[in-house]
Amino acid sequence: MENPITRIVEPIARMIAILCGYGIMLLSIAVTVEIIGRKLFAFSLQGIDDIGGYVLAITATIGASYTIAVRGHARVDVFLVRMPASWQRVLNALAIVTLAGFAIFATWRGSVVLMESIEFQSVATNPLQTPLWQPQSIWLFGLALFAIIGVTYAVHAVWLLIRSRPELNSWYGPKTAHDELEAELTALAEREAQAETAEHETRP
């Protein structure tokens, strides 16, 4: 059975992650235009470096929520998987609680960064003179989302821990090499199937 929190969170977080993906793709287009323009036509899109930095900063924080939902944040599992199930439950709950704590601290300090940018009307030192509060607001929104989703998961994990529910380990345990392999193999099988249909279509 799937984690009930993930069932609600994942589709939303996924949509936001896809938006970030489009951001990264648009950035590639802009950078490519910049390289070609610079090499061949001596023109330059000003400040593309800074925009790239903003895209990364925003992707990093907004994407962190989706990464929680797919259990993608890295952990060392070698000792954990060899412990008794009851210990694993405690450590798995502790891992998500501490991650949520980290997210809350980051959101608090991130909000101070934004406040200061607004107070001092900071602008980036580039030709665009981007007011820093603009990218930083979205960045902070990402952090806040990360904290909210992290806390939701943490509360759920602690609740499962108190009730000694065995699902805790499968829902909050680290992703193993086996899980990752399964994902790769499924994708590979899909491609094979697709390639075969394509071949049938071209050779009736």
Added chain:
Amino acid sequence: MIEPGVALIGFALLIGLMALGLHVAFVMFAVSILGALLYLGMPATLEFGTQYWGATNNFVLVAIPLFVLLGELLVRGGFADRMYEALADWLNPLPGGLLHTNIGTSAMFAAVSGSSVATAATIGTVALPAFKQRQYNERLVLGTIAAGATLGILIPPSINMIIYGAMTDTSVGRLYIAGVIPGLVLTGLFMLVIVGACLWRPAFAGTAEESAPFSERLGRLLHLLPPLIVFLIVMGSIYLGWATPTESAALGVMISLILCGFKGTLSLRMLHECFVTTVSITAMIMLITAAAFFLTFVLGLMGVPQALADLVAEIGASEGLMVVILTVFYLILGCFLDALAMIVATIPIVFPLVVALGIDPVWYGIYLVIMAELALITPPVGMNLYVVQGIRKKGLITDVIIGVLPFLAIMFLMILLLWLFPSMVLWLPRLAFD
């Protein structure tokens, strides 16, 4: 002045908390906050926000999502799936036959994707049935797949090199160019082991394959063209100084998109799959990297790099001794940390030592990446061992472990070669940039 012993205790705490299975990013953050509170006071911990923004808003690191996306597009676009057949045609005549194809395909795959799981999964799935049919020595087959897949993080574009470059202010362009020759040499050495083993015991190579007609083999070479084009454009534009690694990655993404379009594998669904994987990997790496930047910042304020440098000067340790000690140290760490955790956790402490000894940062970067490759195949947690065993779905993982042993030995030989001939690493970047 801070005692170097403090750094040691801090590092032990870092490793201990990671071993408990807490998130790597949280552990790095927690240890930095603890160090800041104990030695610097509250204001230093409050700097976290500014440091976090600075670490994530960094154009060098923008290369990470771009290279991940590039790899995803080429793999999901199906460009890697036919590479195996195409290379098999030409590598078969060597003693060891199809075994060379495992290594060769891994090396080519590595040049487009930095993911060793994707490499091992794709190659393993194609390769294992073929080998069974021809009665190759199974352990050697498993070893070549697991070891070959480690090439992914050495042969550029490598995500680990971007993180190393950003954390130590080393040029990522130089690191990329520097990785090319060691990557090719290591690939060559892997193949030599196969040739050696199969000349010694011809039965290892099973029954020989029939060669396909020349025209058919020539036709299949076309499958190698798209990954080669992407690799040459990405690396070429860096080498010629036309683009920074981040810019060349963006260029690579555009070319991959166009290639997928022509091949007819580009769809909204495929694109979105690439996007979500890219975003989740990027967010995972960036959370760890941001925490690692903060750790470096705190250690810097505490004066740890200076204390370690003084210690090295006091002991008068030679470079050679240091490399031996580091190799043992990384080998032990690699037994239970994955490549990324190992790199980010050790840079803040080891890098100052290395610089104090006068070791070239580019050389050390390549060395570190090879040590991280080792971590992928050292038991008990070598990721690649499990992936290969997972595809095989039978027998004991011990077979895979025995299979990678000769390749492990070769990687140590590689470290020795790099030490004796540092120009293997340093010559090409000098040619390109100086």
